[in-house]
Amino acid sequence: MANKHKNLYLYLALACFLGIILIFVFDGYMGVYDTLVMDNGQYPQTVDFAQWAQQEDFGYIMDVDKGGRIEFTYTVQNHRFSEYSAAVAVSLYHGQDKLSDILSQQITVGSFKESELKWSLDTVKIFPADYPENQNYSVNMIIKRGDTERKVTVNISPFAFGTKIIPIPIPDTQE
Amino acid sequence: MKLEYVLYGFGVLFCVAGVGYLTAEYVNYLSDIGKIGSLLLTVGLFTFLGKYFERLGW
Numbered sequence: 001m002a003n004k005h006k007n008l009y010l011y012l013a014l015a016c017f018l019g020i021i022l023i024f025v026f027d028g029y030m031g032v033y034d035t036l037v038m039d040n041g042q043y044p045q046t047v048d049f050a051q052w053a054q055q056e057d058f059g060y061i062m063d064v065d066k067g068g069r070i071e072f073t074y075t076v077q078n079h080r081f082s083e084y085s086a087a088v089a090v091s092l093y094h095g096q097d098k099l100s101d102i103l104s105q106q107i108t109v110g111s112f113k114e115s116e117l118k119w120s121l122d123t124v125k126i127f128p129a130d131y132p133e134n135q136n137y138s139v140n141m142i143i144k145r146g147d148t149e150r151k152v153t154v155n156i157s158p159f160a161f162g163t164k165i166i167p168i169p170i171p172d173t174q175e
Numbered sequence: 176m177k178l179e180y181v182l183y184g185f186g187v188l189f190c191v192a193g194v195g196y197l198t199a200e201y202v203n204y205l206s207d208i209g210k211i212g213s214l215l216l217t218v219g220l221f222t223f224l225g226k227y228f229e230r231l232g233w
Contacts, residue, residue: 013221027204
């Protein structure tokens with residue numbers, strides 16, 4: 001008994017340590033998280049919450065062939081005890097110029113549930129007719145959810161992905 | 176013998192620095208309430224450890 005009393009402060013210190021670990025695990029899980037899946041038909045790319053945090057300033061780059069299409073799936077996960085409600089707006093920009101609004105919707109996510117939004121981007125519609133054929137064209141897609149803003153740069157390539165450009169053989173004139 | 180203690184010291188120092196760095200990185204993801212809770216528990220942790228060692232006669 002005396003030994004137990006002697007170690008009382010040690011146990012209390014251990015309890016504090018466990019409390020810190022529990023806060024880290026619990027608080028890390030709690031919150032509202034968003035994930036974006038981008039599928040250009042060749043390789044799907046997933047951007048989760050941790051990746052957004054790393055690329056906050058520069059956003060993400062998604063390549064697509066001219067004439068191709070990208071399917072977007074935006075998932076908002078609510079890991080909270082209360083309902084989450086926010087307006088989600090998706091817009092396209094070229095530089096500072098706004099090209100179009102893709103989506104504008106109010107979402108309401110129940111406690112510990114998730115909500116999914118889907119939209120697609122047809123490169124034929126956004127590629128300008130007077131733009132040089134052999135040059136890449138980039139547009140910025142901004143996803144606004146409440147105060148949070150996510151940026152994806154869609155890079156439209158005039159050449160099909162994986163296409164090898166073979167130079168025309170020069171005929172040998174020495175013979 | 177003394178060299179061993181110096182090496183132990185370096186090992187402990189690097190461990191503490193590593194854990195401290197990881198904690199500082201992870202704290203960014205915590206909410207304000209979580210940060211305050213963690214701070215209070217850290218104060219409690221070192222206080223109780225201090226009392227424990229005090230009782231041991233250190």
